Amino acid sequence: MQHLALTACVVPCDGFTLGADPSFIQVTPTMVYTYEVFVDMKEYEDPQSSDARLHSVRYEIDADTKRTLDAIARHCATTDYPNVSEYDIRVTRRLQ
Numbered sequence: 809m810q811h812l813a814l815t816a817c818v819v820p821c822d823g824f825t826l827g828a829d830p831s832f833i834q835v836t837p838t839m840v841y842t843y844e845v846f847v848d849m850k851e852y853e854d855p856q857s858s859d860a861r862l863h864s865v866r867y868e869i870d871a872d873t874k875r876t877l878d879a880i881a882r883h884c885a886t887t888d889y890p891n892v893s894e895y896d897i898r899v900t901r902r903l904q
Contacts, residue, residue, distance in 0.1 A: 838872045842903040845869050845877065847885040850894040865889070868903060 844866065851861045867884055871877035881897045 840870050840872045842868055842870050844900045845881045846898045848896040849892040851892045
């Protein structure tokens with residue numbers, strides 16, 4: 809699925825005097841797609857032990873860049889599973 813998002817950034821504006829820092833917000837449309845993301849996790853029952861529990865979780869995330877996608881996936885995983893020590897994010901496909 810694709811969405812249209814707006815990305816805003818501040819750009820200098822020389823034609824106007826708006827005080828000490830003349831600038832205005834330029835809005836740029838960007839395409840946002842829905843991705844299927846798996847996060848593989850390793851969780852240790854005891855910090856002294858080498859026995860780990862391995863599991864994965866699946867998310868559907870809307871993002872415009874890979875950097876944003878990774879950040880959202882990591883945030884979701886750390887919020888849902890705060891005791892996990894290792895995360896591995898895999899983007900498997902873009903959903904229709």
